[in-house]
Amino acid sequence: MIPAEFEYAAPTTLDEAVAALNDAGEDAKVLAGGQSLMPVLRLRMAAPTTVVDLGRVPDLRGIREDGDTLVIGATTTHYEVLHDPLVAQHARLLTEATATVADPQIRHRGTLGGALVHADPAGDLSAPALALDAELVVVGPSGRRTVSAADFFQDYFTTAVEPGEILAEIRIPKHTEWAARYEKFHRAAQQWSIVGVAATIDIDNGTIRQAKVALTNMAAVPVRARAVEDALVGQAATADTIASAAAHAADGTDPMTDGNADAEYRSHLATVLTRRAVTTAAGL
Structure with missing residues (x-):
């Protein structure tokens, strides 16, 4: 399919882009890289009156x-x-x-x-x-x-x-001294995450001083795994400590059930991937 007809604006400054978007009204769409918008337009899942292309605004890049x-x-x-x-x-x-x-x-x-x-x-x-x-x-x-x-x-x-x-x-x-790891599980290469874990930790002399862990696809929005973070901070960076903390990865989340996985399986993945992400970040 091809997109429905729309007006096209290609501003060269941010002020022009904001003006073009507001002139077009609520049915306008913003085009950045287009990797999500273009398929939606081609399938006619969206039919904006105007597309405002940000690709010529140097201040945004x-x-x-x-x-x-x-x-x-x-x-x-x-x-x-x-x-x-x-x-x-x-x-x-x-x-x-x-x-x-x-x-x-x-x-x-x-x-x-x-x-x-x-x-x-x-x-x-x-x-x-x-x-x-x-x-x-x-x-x-x-x-x-x-x-x-x-x-x-x-x-x-x-x-x-x-x-x-x-x-x-x-x-x-800046998280200059922080170690980090992102782990995801997907059905095939280049697909969306069924579950993903973003972990970054600050270790000093073998002790985890700070930890930040966030989860992909465990709710309608990304969520911080606060129970994992609390269980890690102040503890020795050991495999046992990390495994014990990772057991709380799904606490307070609301994973969906769909054609890729049910909620119980997603909770299991969150635990496994959190352990992998933190362990790798810790260099263990």
Whole structure:
């Protein structure tokens, strides 16, 4: 199939993009990398009156440092994130997760901001954003506002971005000394996660000083495994400690049952993958 007819806008500044989006009304769609939007348009699951293409807005792309924060433009591609030395140094968890996204072709076109705004519960980048305490800067006709990752994801395919607003950048506190690992289970290569675990830990002299663990596809939104984190902090980084903490991975979650797995199996996967992720991050 081919998409329904729509108007096309290609602004060159963020202000122009916000203006074009608001002029078009609530039926407009924003195009970042297009790896989620284009299939939906072709299947006519969406029929926007206008598509606002962000690909020509240079201020929305790139990676830079801002003191103790790493700033990533919303239209920065997965490929750029994956191969950027600043991300590898200061947000290793994001590098780990981005390496699992789809295939090289998708990673060359898809964008970090597009993936986060799409908010697929099986997407691989929302949980790392949550675990890294990212902040997301949204721009609209009323100006700029910052939303924490904990408040950004609200429901299936639903975020805090309001009609007429555009995600401009992702701000991540530097986790320079933190070890990290992203583990996912999927039925075949390049598919969405059935369950994923984003884990990053700070170890000092064999003791886990801090731990952040977030889960993919264990609820309508990514969730922090707080019980796992609490069980790890202050403990020796040993296989037994990690296994005991990982047993709490599914606590407080709400996994779905679908054609890929039932809720009980997803809970089991969360436990196994959490143990693997933390163990690998700890170098055990």
